[in-house]
Amino acid sequence: MSEAPSPVSVRVELGARSYDILIGPGLLQDAGHHFAARLPGARALVVSDRTVAALHADRLLASLARAGVAATLLTLPPGETTKSFDHLMTVVDRILAERLERGDAVVALGGGVIGDLSGFAAGIARRGMRFVQVPTSLLAQVDSSVGGKTGINSPRGKNLVGVFHQPALVLADTDVLDTLPEREFRAGYAEVVKYGLIDRPDFFEWLEANRAAIFAGGPARVEAVAASCRAKAAVVAGDEREDGDRALLNLGHTFGHALESVARYDPARLVHGEGVSVGMALAHRFSRRLGLCPGQDAVRAEAHLRAAGLPTRIQEIPGEGFTLEALMDRIAQDKKVTRGSLTFILTHGLGRSFVARDVAPEALGAFLAEELAG
Amino acid sequence: MSEAPSPVSVRVELGARSYDILIGPGLLQDAGHHFAARLPGARALVVSDRTVAALHADRLLASLARAGVAATLLTLPPGETTKSFDHLMTVVDRILAERLERGDAVVALGGGVIGDLSGFAAGIARRGMRFVQVPTSLLAQVDSSVGGKTGINSPRGKNLVGVFHQPALVLADTDVLDTLPEREFRAGYAEVVKYGLIDRPDFFEWLEANRAAIFAGGPARVEAVAASCRAKAAVVAGDEREDGDRALLNLGHTFGHALESVARYDPARLVHGEGVSVGMALAHRFSRRLGLCPGQDAVRAEAHLRAAGLPTRIQEIPGEGFTLEALMDRIAQDKKVTRGSLTFILTHGLGRSFVARDVAPEALGAFLAEELAG
Ligand SMILES: NC(=O)c1ccc[n+]([C@@H]2O[C@H](COP(=O)([O-])OP(=O)(O)OC[C@H]3O[C@@H](n4cnc5c(N)ncnc54)[C@H](O)[C@@H]3O)[C@@H](O)[C@H]2O)c1
Ligand SMILES: NC(=O)c1ccc[n+]([C@@H]2O[C@H](COP(=O)([O-])OP(=O)(O)OC[C@H]3O[C@@H](n4cnc5c(N)ncnc54)[C@H](O)[C@@H]3O)[C@@H](O)[C@H]2O)c1
Ligand SMILES: [Zn+2]
Ligand SMILES: [Zn+2]
Numbered sequence: 225m226s227e228a229p230s231p232v233s234v235r236v237e238l239g240a241r242s243y244d245i246l247i248g249p250g251l252l253q254d255a256g257h258h259f260a261a262r263l264p265g266a267r268a269l270v271v272s273d274r275t276v277a278a279l280h281a282d283r284l285l286a287s288l289a290r291a292g293v294a295a296t297l298l299t300l301p302p303g304e305t306t307k308s309f310d311h312l313m314t315v316v317d318r319i320l321a322e323r324l325e326r327g328d329a330v331v332a333l334g335g336g337v338i339g340d341l342s343g344f345a346a347g348i349a350r351r352g353m354r355f356v357q358v359p360t361s362l363l364a365q366v367d368s369s370v371g372g373k374t375g376i377n378s379p380r381g382k383n384l385v386g387v388f389h390q391p392a393l394v395l396a397d398t399d400v401l402d403t404l405p406e407r408e409f410r411a412g413y414a415e416v417v418k419y420g421l422i423d424r425p426d427f428f429e430w431l432e433a434n435r436a437a438i439f440a441g442g443p444a445r446v447e448a449v450a451a452s453c454r455a456k457a458a459v460v461a462g463d464e465r466e467d468g469d470r471a472l473l474n475l476g477h478t479f480g481h482a483l484e485s486v487a488r489y490d491p492a493r494l495v496h497g498e499g500v501s502v503g504m505a506l507a508h509r510f511s512r513r514l515g516l517c518p519g520q521d522a523v524r525a526e527a528h529l530r531a532a533g534l535p536t537r538i539q540e541i542p543g544e545g546f547t548l549e550a551l552m553d554r555i556a557q558d559k560k561v562t563r564g565s566l567t568f569i570l571t572h573g574l575g576r577s578f579v580a581r582d583v584a585p586e587a588l589g590a591f592l593a594e595e596l597a598g
Numbered sequence: 599m600s601e602a603p604s605p606v607s608v609r610v611e612l613g614a615r616s617y618d619i620l621i622g623p624g625l626l627q628d629a630g631h632h633f634a635a636r637l638p639g640a641r642a643l644v645v646s647d648r649t650v651a652a653l654h655a656d657r658l659l660a661s662l663a664r665a666g667v668a669a670t671l672l673t674l675p676p677g678e679t680t681k682s683f684d685h686l687m688t689v690v691d692r693i694l695a696e697r698l699e700r701g702d703a704v705v706a707l708g709g710g711v712i713g714d715l716s717g718f719a720a721g722i723a724r725r726g727m728r729f730v731q732v733p734t735s736l737l738a739q740v741d742s743s744v745g746g747k748t749g750i751n752s753p754r755g756k757n758l759v760g761v762f763h764q765p766a767l768v769l770a771d772t773d774v775l776d777t778l779p780e781r782e783f784r785a786g787y788a789e790v791v792k793y794g795l796i797d798r799p800d801f802f803e804w805l806e807a808n809r810a811a812i813f814a815g816g817p818a819r820v821e822a823v824a825a826s827c828r829a830k831a832a833v834v835a836g837d838e839r840e841d842g843d844r845a846l847l848n849l850g851h852t853f854g855h856a857l858e859s860v861a862r863y864d865p866a867r868l869v870h871g872e873g874v875s876v877g878m879a880l881a882h883r884f885s886r887r888l889g890l891c892p893g894q895d896a897v898r899a900e901a902h903l904r905a906a907g908l909p910t911r912i913q914e915i916p917g918e919g920f921t922l923e924a925l926m927d928r929i930a931q932d933k934k935v936t937r938g939s940l941t942f943i944l945t946h947g948l949g950r951s952f953v954a955r956d957v958a959p960e961a962l963g964a965f966l967a968e969e970l971a972g
Contacts, residue, residue, distance in 0.1 A: 313683055320754040348722070351749060351760045352839070375725060380694040386725045387761055465726070 232450045236370065236457040238464055241390045245370060245453045247446055251397035252283045255358060256291030262393045263329055263354055268295040269319055271342040272333040273302035276360050279403050284333055284358060295331070296322060300338070304489060307341050307376040309385075315345035319353065329354035329392065335361035335408075336368035340386070343374030347389030357394040361404055362412025363497055365396040366419075366452035371460040382481075382489070388465055396453075398445045409439065410533050411497025414476075414504070416448055417532070419455035421504060421525055422472050425575030427451055432528055439532075471579050475569040476504030482554035483538065486545045493543045501529045505536035507577075510591050511570045521573040538595055548593050555588070606824045610744065610831040612838055615764045619744060619827045621820055625771035626657045629732060630665030636767045637703055637728055642669040643693055645716040646707040647676035650734050653777050658707055658732060669705070670696060674712070678863060681715050681750040683759075689719035693727065703728035703766065709735035709782075710742035714760070717748030721763030731768040735778055736786025737871055739770040740793075740826035745834040745844075756855075756863070762839055770827075772819050783813065784907045785871025788850075788878070790822055791906070793829035795878060795899055796846050799949030801825055806902055813906075845953050849943040850878030856928035857912065860919045867917045875903045879910035881951075884965050885944045895947040912969055922967050929962070 231248030246258060259268065268288060272281050277299045288295040298318050300306050319330065330346035330353060332339040339357055346355035359369035375386020401409060416438075420428030430451075437444035456473070463470040480496070480503030487494040505526045511517035526536045538546050555566070568588075571577040605622030620632060633642065642662060646655050651673045662669040672692050674680050693704065704720035704727060706713040713731055720729035733743035749760020775783060790812075794802030804825075811818035830847070837844040854870070854877030861868040879900045885891035900910045912920050929940070942962075945951040 309683070309687055316759055317752065317754070320752055320758055344722075348718075348749075348759050348761055350758060351747065351762055373725070375722075378691065378694055380691070384694055384724060385690055385722050387722055388725060 232446060234450055234453040234457055236390070237461045238372075238390060241372075241464075243390060243392055243394065245394040245396060245457070247365070247396045247398065247450050247453065249397065249399045249441075249446065251395055252280060252358070252400060253287050255284050255395050255397075256287035256289065256293055258393065258395060259288060259329070259331075259356060260291040260293055263327075263356070265327070266293070266354060267322075267324060267328040268293055268331045268356070269322055269324060269329075270295055270297045270331045270333050271315055271338055271345075272297065272299050273306065273335070273338050274299050275302045276334045276338070280360060280400055281333060284331075300341075302337070304337060304377070304491070306337050307383075309376060309378075311341060312345055312376055315342060316349045319345060319349040324349070324353060326350050326353050329356050331356045331358060332369075333358045333360060334364070335359070336364045339364050339368050340374050340383070341376060343372075343389050343391065344376060344386050347374055347387040352389065355389060355391045357391045359394065359396050360400045362401055362409050362449075363415055364412075365398070365401070365449050366412060367415045367456065369394050369396070370453055370456045372464065373466070390464075394453075396449055398441070398449055401445070402441060406533075407495065408497075411495045411501075413438070413532050414497035414501040414529065414534055416452050417525075417529060418473075418475055418500065418504060419452050420575060421508075421571070422455070422475050422577045423575050424451075424455060427455070428525075428528070428575055435528070435532055471567055472569060472577055474567075475571075475577050476500045476502075476507050478555060478566075478568055479503030479506045482551050483541060483546070485554045486550050487541060487543060490543075494541050498535050498541075501534035502536055502538060502541070505529060506538075506595065507569060508571060509595070510588070511572070513591050514570070514587065517571050517573050517576075521571075524574060539598060546596065548589065548596055551592055552585070552589060606820060608824055608827040608831055610764070611835045612746075612764060615746075615838075617764060617766055617768065619768040619770060619831070621739070621770045621772065621824050621827065623771065623773045623815075623820065625769050626654060626732070626774060627661050629658050629769050629771075630661035630663065630667055632767065632769060633662060633703070633705075633730060634665040634667055637701075637730070639701070640667070640728060641696070641698060641702040642667055642705045642730070643696055643698060643703075644669055644671045644705045644707055645689055645712055645719075646671065646673050647680065647709070647712050648673050649676045650708045650712070654734060654774055655707060658705075674715075676711070678711060678751070678865070680711050681757075683750060683752075685715060686719055686750055689716060690723045693719060693723040698723070698727060700724050700727050703730050705730045705732060706743075707732045707734060709733070709738045713738050713742050714748050714757070715750060717746075717763050717765065718750060718760050721748055721761040726763065729763060729765045731765045733768065733770055734774045736775055736783050736823075737789055738786075739772070739775070739823050740786060741789045741830065743768050743770070744827055744830045746838065747840070764838075768827075770823055772815070772823055775819070776815060780907075781869065782871075785869045785875075787812070787906050788871040788875040788903065788908055790826050791899075791903060792847075792849055792874065792878060793826050794949060795882075795945070796829070796849050796951045797949050798825075798829060801829070802899075802902070802948055806898075809902070809906055845941055846943060846951055848941075849945075849951050850874045850876075850881050852929060852940075852942055853877030853880045856925050857915060857920070859928045860924050861915060861917060864917075868915050872909050872915075875908035876910055876912060876915070879903060880912075880969065881943060882945060883969070884962070885946070887965050888944070888961065891945050891947050891950075895945075898948060913972060920970065922963065922970055925966055926959070926963060
């Protein structure tokens with residue numbers, strides 16, 4: 225039946241909760257086969273958003289049907305506001321209405337919003353059902369579908385409610401990214417660059433050489449997704465519940481979250497990956513200013529992001545509100561606060577990031593004031 | 599400061615998630631000390647129901663204050679309907695409003711309703727905060743506070759949504775049970791008897807000799823709670839996520855749940871422990887009828903439950919609806935169904951229960967028809 229080449233497989237090692245991420249072009253048409261091989265006899269509830277469902281749900285459902293998997297589809301509105309208690313209840317209720325059992329699976333077909341929401345629902349319905357990720361955005365393929373973090377937003381903040389619930393399988397079809405809006409692709413690419421900047425200087429160099437090919441599709445895209453998943457899998461395996469080393473994955477994110485918050489999470493102004501891009505550029509420039517990172521490394525990191533069409537300066541974000549006070553306030557409130565002390569990811573150079581726990585607020589304030597002055 | 603004797607300590611062995619259950623009279627006045635010793639520096643949100651809070655919250659809060667623990671109180675309505683999505687949101691929102699961090703603790707002061715709800719909230723707020731149980735009903739002290747099962751009800755059924763989230767500490771003050779309505783005490787006692795009937799014939803015999811003393815309070819009550827916790831802890835340690843042996847804990851529960859469901863969970867008609875009592879008596883009589891259990895053992899189990907003031911026959915439950923059809927239907931729908939096959943706990947005699955997976959529906963129907971005929 226299958227015409228797709230064998231997918232690349234990345235293993236997430238978590239003892240009894242280990243699982244495979246399969247990555248390749250055309251994988252959706254083999255999804256049923258891979259599902260049935262890993263979860264024999266299981267039924268499926270496919271959860272998607274309306275945009276993604278219209279483009280890709282038919283192929284997934286047809287593939288599940290060919291493999292003899294009983295499946296139904298639930299579609300939700302696209303967008304970050306879908307990560308709410310209300311929609312969580314909707315998914316859970318549908319799981320129970322279908323009388324799915326713990327061995328059956330919730331299948332998330334979509335970006336990080338659908339993955340986070342459906343994974344959370346799978347984590348709490350019957351105190352934990354099987355869960356399969358079919359990420360369709362670049363961000364979801366390289367980041368949110370790997371690692372088991374699931375959740376929703378609260379009126380009090382983003383991602384404040386959720387569970388760690390590992391998927392049983394991740395199927396990343398790199399062809400589905402062809403329908404992703406260019407801006408979303410670029411935003412996801414910021415997270416790809418992040419893995420290079422954290423601790424993989426060779427990967428960063430490879431990205432410098434292959435950026436255009438990755439955007440175009442083909443083997444370079446598969447390799448970029450696979451290398452990113454390997455990088456994230458290694459971090460997750462060492463720190464499943466985010467108590468320690470996983471903090472490095474927040475490179476660019478303390479700044480990025482502050483920017484997103486000031487921009488009121490309005491995607492017309494800033495999407496997550498763009499905030500991360502500006503945040504990583506800021507982290508490098510701040511590290512340079514503190515004498516930690518060579519100037520040429522900061523320049524090179526920034527140049528690559530810019531070449532990919534990503535913003536690297538606060539001034540590039542449309543709209544008002546980016547005052548020193550607003551940013552410092554958001555940074556102090558960042559949820560990565562442990563008993564009052566701020567965790568900041570800084571860098572000694574390309575691919576040499578580290579966790580800094582003692583950044584003086586004055587130095588940060590002075591740096592940001594300069595950035596804002598342009 | 600403390601005048602209470604040293605509590606009995608029962609360890610729940612779950613590797614990195616191990617914890618102690620402390621049991622004794624007057625323990626509430628030392629709660630702050632035990633909390634601070636296990637969770638140094640942590641703040642607390644105490645969750646309770648209005649009935650329990652009016653009787654016992656002051657002493658707990660005063661004890662926490664004496665130990666230097668910053669704590670606030672959230673009270674909810676008493677009753678099973680509090681285990682809902684709405685109240686879950688209320689607790690989670692309060693946790694976030696107080697800006698509690700992952701190292702801070704939700705403290706459940708109440709019966710199983712408050713424990714299940716607060717534990718679930720603690721399990722999902724910030725993807726898992728610390729959790730402390732201060733069970734105030736006998737059922738909560740001997741059953742629901744031990745083992746990490748948390749959750750809420752769905753319009754589609756009881757306890758269908760939740761997580762496994764182990765507490766960091768359980769504090770069972772046996773004096774608090776003095777204010778528990780007699781009927782609730784008896785209902786909790788059914789679960790105590792259950793541990794004897796599952797696999798502890800010596801404990802069952804000890805209960806026969808000490809029942810009055812347990813109801814009166816004093817050392818026998820402490821010992822009954824401690825022995826029950828030891829029994830449950832042993833099962834939980836072997837099967838944290840309820841995949842296998844934990845099924846024995848459902849002795850009397852398949853029948854019991856069916857009875858509760860037919861009685862529409864109306865506590866005026868039947869509370870959980872009463873359903874379990876009738877269910878255990880039915881399980882013994884059914885086992886006898888199948889030639890599995892000596893008649894005198896079934897008689898003795900039933901006599902002890904009756905001496906404790908518990909019902910043992912379907913006819914004792916007030917109200918209509920207990921038809922063969924209704925009961926068989928509920929039993930077939932019981933959530934302890936694995937791919938269509940029913941799991942039933944039967945017994946070879948006092949303290950010799952086992953998991954039966956191949957009960958013929960005809961035999962069950964014939965037995966229940968006889969029971970209903972009187
Ligand atoms: N769980 C984690 O570890 C983790 C990590 C990072 C981000 N996240 C979360 O992920 C979310 C962001 O993920 P996202 O960027 O994928 O957002 P998203 O799910 O909202 O997807 C972005 C947009 O792209 C559309 N889309 C997705 N795939 C498409 C495709 N193939 N073709 C056409 N359109 C497509 C969606 O409909 C949506 O409008 C955030 O909520 C964030 O908190 C979670
Ligand atoms: N998590 C588990 O493993 C588990 C196991 C068994 C039962 N449960 C759950 O536990 C719940 C039943 O627990 P419960 O019987 O404790 O119910 P409950 O919490 O409703 O308490 C029963 C009643 O007694 C009152 N009460 C409690 N302590 C009191 C005290 N010291 N003095 C005066 N009144 C007091 C309460 O206000 C309530 O009205 C059910 O929801 C059931 O699903 C959970
Ligand atoms: Zn990110
Ligand atoms: Zn019970």
